Amino acid sequence: MDIFHIEGPVRLSGSVSINGSKNASLPIMAAAILAPGESSLKSVPHLSDISVCGKLLSQLGCKLTREPDGDLRIDSTVIDNPVGEYEIVRRMRAGICILGPLLARCGRAEVSMPGGCAIGDRPVNLHIRGLQELGAQIHLKNGYIIAEAPNGLRGKDIFMGGPFGSTVLGTANVLMAATLAKGRTVIESAACEPEITDLANCLNKMGARITGIGSPRLIIEGVKELQPVEFKVIPDRIEAGTFMVAAAITEGELRLQNCRLDDMMAVVDRLRNIGVTVDAEGDGCLVTRTGPIKPADITTQPYPGFPTDLQAQFMALLSLTDGNSVIIEKVFPDRFMHVAELNRMAANLRKEGPVVIVAGVKKLIAAPVMASDLRASAALVLAGLAAEGSTTIQRVYHIDRGYERIEKRLNPAGAKITRESV
């Protein structure tokens, strides 16, 4: 239960290297289940969610090792317990993405139904329906999804869209299962997020036959088996976006290394529109803010739209403009736990259903606040960097789920963040 103390305001100036993507790493780790043997993954970040995923794979029978060079080795030669326990899946919803690969490899899987979380209900009906379309028999028992396909899965044309558009982990689950199904699967309305593209590229390197990668129509020709793989995960676009906002909110200048602007067009477009300079440079970019920033309207959408995972961070930034902004959350309509906390720091935010009206204020004022979920907590850190005085953030473990030692990364650039272990 660590606490952050953040002294503000500061002006950041320096460089930060972006780590491998958490949300690409998690399904790619699950993909190792599909190919008996030892896979080796590069750029998997050192985060608590990754450790939890490792634990989940270990319970199935896999052996995991972190090499001195940081590579993560997953030996999936033996999988003798195809069960994703509640104790683990309740801590990390992404645990659900072992369902498809386990079913494809073992013909059976039991995975705890993930519960809701601070950002909303988060159902898994589309995951289940997609796997049923591939021929799996699925029922619920004692809070577990029991999926069976003793005679293997069969390819099919599947529509994966839901009321909020595509589903990222649902697409990952069905895509992974379909690689070993008999015949051809078409996933229509597939998620197009770069993390799904990375997963599909990794699966193809393992011997899968996937085309349409990056589009909403994925076509998968089933193969008999996949081979273990060596694969490097893409940089984390959400971490990069968070650090871009850190530069902007502190009127600073940050050089981001290992950052793919191509994956972040909607974010870079918003930043440039409000008056922040983002210049491509080497393998990353330089983000600079020299003057006042303008208000903006932001609507979160599945990729290539503006990502919900940066909505909270942009709300902190837009709090400090001269005028009104409107933020509409179309992916997780309840993802607003940060609103009340930012208001405690003298922001002027009014929530109406899935919409927040951001009335710009001249300054934010430090306050004790509570981290509630990963991205909401990141927004509080950003607000703390810009606010006058000493901000205290409780429940820092939420931040540690997605940002590796954020204080060690930002302090060399001028942040004053101290971690207190309680």
Ligand code: EPU
């Ligand atoms: N949905 C359904 N039914 C389903 C699945 C999803 O109705 O079966 C709805 C959800 O309730 C939501 C929308 O579809 O309204 C999109 O949810 P999605 O399934 O795409 O979310 P996810 O796959 O569970 C991943 C990321 C999230 C990110 C979302 C959206 C991982 C591990 N998680 O979640 O990341 O917000 O996609 O981009 O990849 C984070 O990193 O902080 C985070 C929450």
